[in-house]
Amino acid sequence: MVTIGDVARAAGVSRSTASYALSGKRAISAEVRQRVNDAVLRLGYTPNAGARALATSQTMVIGLLAQFLEDEFAPAMLEYMLGVSDTARELGYDVLLVTEADGDKALRRITDSRMVDGLVLLNVAQDDDRLPVLRAAPQPGALVGLPGDCSGLDVFDLDFEEAGRMMVDHMHRLGHHELILVSQPEHVVQRGGAYVWRLQDAALQQARLRGVTLHAVFGESRQPAVGRSLHALLDRYPSATGLLLNNEAAAAALPTVLHERGLTVPDDLSVIGRYSDEFARVFSLPYSSIESAPDRLGRMAVRQLVRRIESEAGRAEPYVVRFVAPELVDRKSTAAPRT
């Protein structure tokens, strides 16, 4: 293994001079700098990450905590992860991926051992076990997902309230008076997936405001339960003319269910989902949807995190809670209800 000592010897200078020549933190004559750079190239020198971390207390690694819980829709998580990973790399950071179910234990391990300079938490719950650990950690943290208590952390999320209102208003404007909202499985809500009831409560309130009947129900996460539950739902509310899906698995299952019932969208039923456009195109989800912008959220979280890591001042700056405004992507799956 080639060390900075080897480089220094090859360039005929001391280790410290070699270090300064490479970092530029002190003035070094052009000639010596050239000799050092030549030696680096000739020997193929790359600094040892562990040694550098020890000396500088900087690892240039960001921890990414993504929990894949039962009944959670995993593929959506991937989009957040890629947003985080790409942005981190652009800013010079690598990503340590942590998927352990036991999130707070894992978080403690990562932070205490100083493996990372900062952390991004995905899928943050209302009362997330990981947050006390994160607040106590010496590294800054950014969240994707809104917890009950945001103190001491930067938080980014889709404006799910507005998303819920948009869904209802969109249908109301078209003339619908009875809607069904399919949320994530109850399981997810009980675990603290706040975004589920943030959207749902706002939708219910807006429905009341507009004089629209809204049936809010929990969905399922996979077949065969998800198909069955959609059938049961349509049986139960035969007069509903619009369907709102805050549940990706339900959106994927719906085309077949409607086919089996001989229903056509939007003639017999109007449908709006909530997922990313990329997702819709890859999975052929044919419904208009509220863009959930996972890549943007991941990107925002990392940007803010790195700002905090790199500026001394940033550490003290006020914490932000930022919501991305939902946008409706029209895929022609809504229309006026048939009379």
Added chain:
Amino acid sequence: MVTIGDVARAAGVSRSTASYALSGKRAISAEVRQRVNDAVLRLGYTPNAGARALATSQTMVIGLLAQFLEDEFAPAMLEYMLGVSDTARELGYDVLLVTEADGDKALRRITDSRMVDGLVLLNVAQDDDRLPVLRAAPQPGALVGLPGDCSGLDVFDLDFEEAGRMMVDHMHRLGHHELILVSQPEHVVQRGGAYVWRLQDAALQQARLRGVTLHAVFGESRQPAVGRSLHALLDRYPSATGLLLNNEAAAAALPTVLHERGLTVPDDLSVIGRYSDEFARVFSLPYSSIESAPDRLGRMAVRQLVRRIESEAGRAEPYVVRFVAPELVDRKSTAAPRT
């Protein structure tokens, strides 16, 4: 920050004694060991990862290279990643996730800086740019995906040839004589996605052997192209009675296409896909499929990698190339062709 020096002082011993008490690499009296352990608990000591890496040349981190290339089906990759991550953690390793498009450059960065003890490469191409770098690296590597040259590396993959033969034989046994095979986009093949033509070539050969006509075509990766291409395909081969899908996006798009054409599975058309069961259930893919076993493959790769990392002898053991046998999961989407 609490260091081993603090622990030693609190326990009234030297740093080396504290270290030995914790590692157990030398005999330490029960009493001293107790004092050290108490101090660790009381002070909340966790070893600094960078310092330990520097001293031991072991990071306890595995690098996971997952490239998300244009036209590749990203969500499938997630399943491999989770298999790798879970298994790594079970064996005491963390995972550094690298998603850069420029794979060989990224790989060099990771290996040269000694950030990881070993590497898992996903989505390995026929003539993968990353392999020369990996072979030259001081860390061992394991691949998921079969390249042209496996020398010096452990390789794990689904037996795509057998998968191709199984698909054809299954249809042939049911009495089909004309089939269509939809592969990944041509783009993926050109880039070196060998698994595509491994399956396709084997299927074509088996079809010849069985006297079955097989139309092999490239598919698309997302809407609206994928839907259009399926329609075009069914227009072009109206007498085909069976569809083989080595393309997840096509499998997701098919239900709607068939609905639009008024076709029923398996009465009008028999369909077999190639994806994981988990995937089928989450996305409501209703077709019988060859299980691609991504979690198993990820697990196998990590197991072998860790074996090589941890045993001196393992380094010299012969390299393995292991194929997972495909299994057909029956979802009742195939039947005898209508006469």
Added chain:
DNA sequence: TGAAATCTGCGAACCGGTTCGACGATTGTC
């Protein structure tokens, strides 16, 4: 011309662990 300021580079210390060699105290053996 001399003192002060600037420019370059070096040596040493440090980051926080691990590990080797040595050494005093016990224990065991003949």
Added chain:
DNA sequence: GACAATCGTCGAACCGGTTCGCAGATTTCA
């Protein structure tokens, strides 16, 4: 009772970087 082996602990060196303080050489300016 003398000598060897074993046990338990310590000090020092080392891993590979970074950074501080210092000093010789050169330049600047009065």
